[in-house]
Amino acid sequence: MKVRGFIGVVFLVLQLISIGYARFIPERFFCWGPYDEHTQFEVTVTIDGKTLSSEETENRYRYKMNGWEQRSIYNIKSLISQYERTYGKDDDADVLMIYSKNGHPEEKWRFKP
Numbered sequence: 001m002k003v004r005g006f007i008g009v010v011f012l013v014l015q016l017i018s019i020g021y022a023r024f025i026p027e028r029f030f031c032w033g034p035y036d037e038h039t040q041f042e043v044t045v046t047i048d049g050k051t052l053s054s055e056e057t058e059n060r061y062r063y064k065m066n067g068w069e070q071r072s073i074y075n076i077k078s079l080i081s082q083y084e085r086t087y088g089k090d091d092d093a094d095v096l097m098i099y100s101k102n103g104h105p106e107e108k109w110r111f112k113p
Helices: 002-022 054-061 074-085
Strands: 039-047 066-069 094-101 107-111
Touching: 039 054, 039 074, 054 074, 074 094, 074 107
Parallel strands: none
Antiparallel strands: 039 066, 039 094, 094 107
């Protein structure tokens, strides 16, 4: 019975450490309160001088590319960066995201290899 109790305590302590760690990294995938950041955003992609339509952009990344995001904006930045470094590495895409977190002034983020 003591072994079970010890395992239970270790498990809970590891969860608390993981939650504490997740609160201070940009991904925040495993936070218990993931909806602490609300972001309005829009992504535009230009390849060879042609700007992709919203539908083409969403098909490229398999995710919505404008509107409201209830999780950390880093999730979308990570998704775009990963795609552009792998599948899209030969496209030489110029990606611009304009976003506003929690009603603050707009910020710009650009992915250009």
